[in-house]
Amino acid sequence: MASKVRTEKAAAVEDVKSRVATTSTxxxxxxxxxxxxxxxxLRRQLRAAGADYKVFKNTLVRRAIAGTGVESLATFLEGPTAIAFVSGDVSAVAKALRDFAKGAPALVVKGGVLNGQALSDRELVALADLPSREVLLARLAGLIASPLTTMAGLFKAVPQNLAYGLAALIDQRGGAPEGPAAETETPAGVEEAAPAAGDDAVAEAAATPEAPAAEDGTDSAEAAAAEDAPAE
Structure with a gap:
């Protein structure tokens, strides 16, 4: 019987040591x-929040945590004790304990340790009021992104402001410089003089030779025949 009890105690001590080896909270x-x-x-809710909740004997816990990073837990080991070993967000665990205690006032949060530093019950209540780790990370990301967004807006505004400044400078100095003089255009309503129709007709007539008159040739032949005929 005594041997069995010693075995159970040794197993409980090793259980606490193994938990302490994986977390300091x-x-x-x-x-x-x-x-x-x-x-x-309560064990189910704490598991969902990122903690393993178990009942231990105070003497065995003191033996297991001696010389470890959570040795300061010994300060709170009085009365029936159950310990939540935290592997996730400690504020989420503190919030789960606080909310459960509202419906079960018999639960008393006595204190704890965070990364080797002792925490009082009031400090745990303050942790319970903090936003979750995910919310804090989102806020931090927003703070980091905000200056980058502002800087990008400034870079985008520089070319626009430069263009506005150049336009204002040109207007102040009397407008844009004039370009090369435009070619002289023919005034509206005035058409170029067309070549005279008479001159073209004269030139065309001079270039075309006249055809001989057919009637003059016939009259000359008849006159010659009359002269050659003998007189009666």
Whole structure:
């Protein structure tokens, strides 16, 4: 019987040591007055928040945490103790404990340790009021992105402002410089003089030889025949 008890105690100490080896954040609670059903429900909610909740004997916990980064937990090891070993967001775990205690006042949050530093119950309440890790990261990303967006807007505005400034300078100095003089255009309503029709007709007539008159040739032949005929 004694051997079995020693074995169980040794197993419990090793259990705590293995948990401490994977996290340096934990919260100590007193569960006196909670029912088994309530403890099971609290364990489920804390698991969803990123913590493993388990009941331990104080003497065994003190033995297991001696010389470790969470040794300051020993300050809170009084009365029936259950410890939430945190592997996620400690503020989410503190919030889950606070919300559960509203419906089950028997649950008492006594204190804890965050990355090796002891936390009082009031400090855990303050952590519960903080936004979640995801919300804080989103806000940080927004703060980082805001100056970059402003800078991009300034770079975009520089060419526009430069163009406006050049236009104002040109207007101030009397407008844009004039270009080469435009070619002289023929005034509206005035047409170029067309060549005289008479001159073209004269030139065309001079170039075309006249054809001999047919009637003059016939009369000359008849006159010659009359002269050659003998007189009666």
């Amino acid at each position: 934990a919260v100590v609670t007193e569960y006196r007055g909670l029912t088994v059903t309530q403890i099971q429900e």
